[in-house]
Amino acid sequence: MTYCVATLLDTGMVFLADSRTNAGVDHVNTFRKMHVFERPGNRVMVLMTAGNLAITQAVVHLLRQQASDPDSDNLHTVDNLFDAAVQVGEALRTVHHRDAVALKEHGIDFSASFILGGQIHGEEPRLFNIYAPGNFIEATLDTPYFQIGESKYGKPILDRVITRSSSLAEAAKCALISMDSSIRSNLSVGPPLDLLCFRRDELRVLLHRNITADDAYFSMIRSGWSDSLRHAFHALPNPEL
């Protein structure tokens, strides 16, 4: 399984992905699910993936291949994020065209979803959620975050805390707490984590950190949040029975 979350803020964007992938429970492995397409000063784009690993790897491979051809329309040359999302959708459809029938013959769903966020020179930062058929939605003022994968355990804290005016640091903290809830409740979500932030209009990655299970800040967040929840729980009065 996978859990990825991206927040779109007034001051920039924050992305967090786990890296645990499993086929069943006996083939658990570590794969990066966060892919960066960057031309510093011109654009920064982050693509996160969930679903069937063979499908999402094929899509990313295709996008990388296209991006290395300077004459093609690709993630390094499109002039807005909407067109970038179209490119991802097209790559998905290419892989679907090639693999979907064979997958179906083996009883395997064509499952894949993507978060694409970033900023291209001349535009605002934008955030998209791309579905298996290659269609997509864009985050608006009312939706400061998107999630893919095992998203439910970590949704309540996002709903309570994140707004467009949250700072990058607050959004990173909230994403890590949200990830912690997912890790605790679902064995198939796990570290190491990929955390990435960029500041609005800087058009380059500000921070891209690999967070392992023994990372000091993440360990503090994990134990500190648990303690805070238990303290908050016991501080609320019990009902009279």
Next chain:
Amino acid sequence: MTYCVATLLDTGMVFLADSRTNAGVDHVNTFRKMHVFERPGNRVMVLMTAGNLAITQAVVHLLRQQASDPDSDNLHTVDNLFDAAVQVGEALRTVHHRDAVALKEHGIDFSASFILGGQIHGEEPRLFNIYAPGNFIEATLDTPYFQIGESKYGKPILDRVITRSSSLAEAAKCALISMDSSIRSNLSVGPPLDLLCFRRDELRVLLHRNITADDAYFSMIRSGWSDSLRHAFHALPNPEL
């Protein structure tokens, strides 16, 4: 949708169910999902339902019908909770036998799940989770709660707080916080709620309360928990970016 949770404690049991049922999003209505089978001094049993309402109502109808026939093996006469879970499973299979083919012809899954918990004179309190095929699992020392329905949003707080040694009042508070998380993140879960507790060896219902959206204690829990989470969030140090 539905969210139901039951906790099995050293000192008794706590059950909480929402009452919102929807077919699509335009036929939302209120239906009780908590059903009590009680012979005070001899047994107290609580059955909570999730899934297709026509199926779960048919199962409960069948169980009530059997329970009114004193000569049959039924929930009022079986002498242990395991046999009670078998009865519920049998009722499910009867309804499956009658309805499953017709449902399939209309492209509708036979979806239904049940939580059955209680105590019968001569036994410990026991808790079961019964699946659509009529098979079931029983809670052990390591599993102080079961959930059915839209369970993921409300699972993290249960995982962090509930143990067998929690008090009835703490478990009721935790169940209400867990329900609040589900209600906030999923429109199709909603009040009024059914809260029921019994004390170990009393063999009767201690409390069965209908909690509406404007219930004073539940309102306090909702706003108090939100405030506590936001406070705890801001009290944790931000990461350095």
